[in-house]
Amino acid sequence: MTQPDSPALPRRVIPLYAAETKVYPRSVTGRFANWRWLMVALTQLFFYGMPWLQWNGRQALLFDLEAGRFYVLGLLLYPQDFIYLAALLVLSALALFFFTAVAGRLWCGYSCPQTVYTEMFLWIERHTEGDRQARMRLDREPWSWPKMGRKCAKHGGWLALSLLTGFSFVAYFIPVRELAGQVMSLSLQAWPLFWVLFYAGATYGNAGFLREQMCKYICPYARFQSALIDADSLIISYDARRGEPRGARSRKQELAPQTSGAADCVDCTLCVQVCPTGIDIRNGLQNECIGCAACIDVCDQVMDKVGAPRGLIRYATENGITGQWSRKQMLARVLRPRVLLYGAALMALSLAFVFSVYQRDALLINVIKDRQVMARQVGEGEIENIYRLQLINRTERPLQLRLRADGLPGLQLLTQGAESISVAPSSIGTLPVQLRLPPNAGLASGAHPVQIEAQELGGGAKTFTAKAVFFVPR
Ligand code: SF4
Ligand code: SF4
Known part of the structure; x- marks a missing residue:
């Protein structure tokens, strides 16, 4: 109830919405970057190449929804065989549990389509607008013809890749040669055209603009992955005992790193600059970390430069970091009951799946x-x-x-x-x-x-x- 003679309190508005800050990931090279690119190559070779593979005179992998026939190499499935699809989904979920328990978000860091397409879109971005600093500068600059040219080149590249992706996706449902013929003769029918554009638009939006926001706010896996890992799962970890107190090194410390007593983190912030989700791994494991290991690669390069041992950021377990365990000690704990259980279930179900497909009646x-x-x-x-x-x-x-x-x-x-x-x-x-x-x-x-x-x-x-x-x- 309002007190008429009470002094008026100043009104303070606390905003509940904070605008997303754009992340400009810096390019990185190294062991794990090579693994990521290898996975990009393998997954995309499969995705773009598979519709063109022939088997017994027809497309090797084709989900002909109109006819209700699904061709998977030599296998012909009908909607009545839905049980196999359900079994595949269960197997995928178990594989995800298993790999997460062993080594955290391996799937997200190396094979998830969101990561793979973001990696390819970033490659186009770097080759048209430059690396992190150049891109940030370009975005701050007022509009000009050179800026327009760079932006057009980037979006042109993104659109071309998105359309190819949309086409390849639809080619899993409509025979690719028929689809390609329609595209070449500009006679693509309404529904295939809609789905090509829809999937291309989704790729363009997700990999070009949403990027890390998809992993942070939309993907459910980020939410429940913390329930799948424990203190013996290998995750990307910053070794605070080695790194803290962080700070730049003097020239004298750089010349005699082993005896100077200075901590190893030189606070160069490169691990933050390469991070595709824009987080600082030195603050500990966070939901936003997709386990891409870009921070490991860049920090190893910094350690090489300052003459400190590699691995200030590394794959390690929580117990391993706390107890300063050796790699061997950590790996010895990988085969724990949870992992054995997931592994046994995965193995048993995979065998049952293969056996039932093999034994399937004609x-x-x-x-x-x-x-x-x-x-x-x-x-x-x-x-x-x-x-x-x-x-x-x-x-x-x-x-x-x-x-x-x-x-x-x-x-x-x-x-x-x-x-x-x-x-x-x-x-x-x-x-x-x-x-x-x-x-x-x-x-x-x-x-x-x-x-x-x-x-x-x-x-x-x-x-x-x-x-x-x-x-x-x-
Ligand atoms: S890259 Fe390594 S040295 Fe540089 S701030 Fe990150 S943890 Fe510290
Ligand atoms: S913290 Fe490291 S591993 Fe995690 S998303 Fe950022 S760069 Fe990748």
């Missing part, structure tokens, strides 16, 4: 019972049930099949006409069939389990089986 039979007629009496008192069979040919060769039923004495399977039926390659055939039981079968009323068998004729002569239920009326 034919899948779905038995659909006629809902109009549960069971009826026909002819001289035979009991008849009606079904529709869906025969899914999971191969790229025709299947010639002979059908029969089993499970009850005297049970007969009737098709309308042909002795055997043929299912075309990579296709689904449907066939109405009747199962008939002789009048003197003497079965109790109710549901009885039966099997429908399809024997492949010729070649492997394999038999495929599906379960069904036969109803006997009262």
